[in-house]
Amino acid sequence: MTLNPYIEKAVEAFEKLGEDFHNVMLWHISHGIVLISPEFLAIGYYCGQDDLGHPLPVEQADTVFVTFMAGDMTALKRVSPERIKYIAFKRGLKNAKDDKIYDIEKFKQLIH
Numbered sequence: 001m002t003l004n005p006y007i008e009k010a011v012e013a014f015e016k017l018g019e020d021f022h023n024v025m026l027w028h029i030s031h032g033i034v035l036i037s038p039e040f041l042a043i044g045y046y047c048g049q050d051d052l053g054h055p056l057p058v059e060q061a062d063t064v065f066v067t068f069m070a071g072d073m074t075a076l077k078r079v080s081p082e083r084i085k086y087i088a089f090k091r092g093l094k095n096a097k098d099d100k101i102y103d104i105e106k107f108k109q110l111i112h
Helices: 005-016 021-031 073-079 104-111
Strands: 033-037 040-048 051-055 063-071 086-089 100-103
Touching: 005 021, 005 040, 005 063, 021 033, 021 040, 021 063, 040 073, 063 073, 073 104, 086 104, 100 104
Parallel strands: 063 086
Antiparallel strands: 033 040, 040 051, 040 063, 086 100
């Protein structure tokens, strides 16, 4: 059986950071969001725009923080309930210094 190629990318990315992929996935399954299809893999959690490091129940959140994404970004349109105003991306996996936050509607326009 062949793994989804995006799972393989995630395993490689987290190994480079010295993190165990299985532990990362278990945390996101327990406290966040895991979306996977043949076209993409996205993991993240709901939080507040001013505190990306603190997961919140979706009812209290205004942001979805994507901690890993591979594949078709347009799939992220399906992750944002009406109350979500922002989408943020963990950029440490790409050696960037700062996480990036977008207004959700502007982001949806960018990715069509």
